[in-house]
Amino acid sequence: MTFDLYVPKISELHVADRPRERLIRQGAESLSNQELIAILLRTGTRQESVLQLANRVLAFFDKIQDLQHATLEEITSVKGIGEAKAVQLLAAVELGRRLSRKQSTERYVIRSPEDAAAYLMPDMASLQQENFVVLFLNVKNEVLHSSTIFIGSLNSSIVHPREVFREAVKRSAAAIIFGHIGMKNQWRNYNLLYPQCYINFAFFLMAKLSLKVVMSLLVLSTAGSHLVFTNNKVV
Incomplete structure (x- = not known):
């Protein structure tokens, strides 16, 4: 016997416990991967809340790191994710990749x-x-x-x-x-x-x-x- 993890709808959460409000109050680092993706997706579908949709995106990829090499075709293959939502995710991933390079006005020096x-x-x-x-x-x-x-x-x-x-x-x-x-x-x-x-x-x-x-x-x-x-x- 298997049990599916219940993912609440946004409307079922207290206002203070919703992803956007928690980010404002506690900072982005306090949010789960599911909540961060939900904020990027913004809305769900008629059948699923944005949290449920975000949970399915995470389930589609073996690990969150796989998102950094995901293609538009792969992301849009997730039910409920169209091009607009996929583009939002890809843009966020690329921004994170660029920030991780710690770009500055000085060139990166290799010493080892x-x-x-x-x-x-x-x-x-x-x-x-x-x-x-x-x-x-x-x-x-x-x-x-x-x-x-x-x-x-x-x-x-x-x-x-x-x-x-x-x-x-x-x-x-x-x-x-x-x-x-x-x-x-x-x-x-x-x-x-x-x-x-x-x-x-x-x-x-x-x-x-x-x-x-x-x-x-x-x-x-x-x-x-x-x-x-x-x-x-x-x-």
């Missing part, structure tokens, strides 16, 4: 693998595939740009050197950091463990490479040479 991980994790924490990411740095180790060079399968990434060097030359990078993002259950001996994935970093200085040498590498790499990252190994 942990710094690189802190920079990448807001976007990478819930990935379902292996990714090969490159950070491009200036002479002060400040991040000029980050780029996902390749999105692999569940357990491997194939990376062509020409893609890495082409972008590095374009950005006038003094150094680059390779970030290979893999799923937790496929990794063993890498030194940075996060809730959803392991990160392996390789640091490569370009300061001593002349533009001519780099361009030569680009030409050589067009022959089809590539790196394959799979199950902890470069093959």
